[in-house]
Amino acid sequence: MTDALQASIAAIWQKSIPQTRERLAILQRAADDLANSRTIDPEQRAEALSIAHKLAGSLGMFGFNDATEHARAIELTLENDGLPQPERLEKHVAALTACMQPRLES
Numbered sequence: 001m002t003d004a005l006q007a008s009i010a011a012i013w014q015k016s017i018p019q020t021r022e023r024l025a026i027l028q029r030a031a032d033d034l035a036n037s038r039t040i041d042p043e044q045r046a047e048a049l050s051i052a053h054k055l056a057g058s059l060g061m062f063g064f065n066d067a068t069e070h071a072r073a074i075e076l077t078l079e080n081d082g083l084p085q086p087e088r089l090e091k092h093v094a095a096l097t098a099c100m101q102p103r104l105e106s
Helices: 003-037 042-061 065-079 086-104
Strands: none
Touching: 003 042, 003 086, 042 065, 065 086
């Protein structure tokens, strides 16, 4: 990869950091709500599923393969019929947040 391409990717990543933080916060709220109430609003679930799908794709473009795997696990958890297991969703969201935290510091 050329230096110019690496610099362009780095610049795009810097611009996407605020949106990524916001998306992680939405996933955390969904996991927290599910853990606290043992239910999840269909709209909140759909939004969290959409965000997990977007993160699974976009984080891979930046080379964050570990984060992509965690986002995909969240997506699969939310895609399944029935109520997601709160502990499983919480575990995957925590893992995604932990691996992304150093990358979100600008």
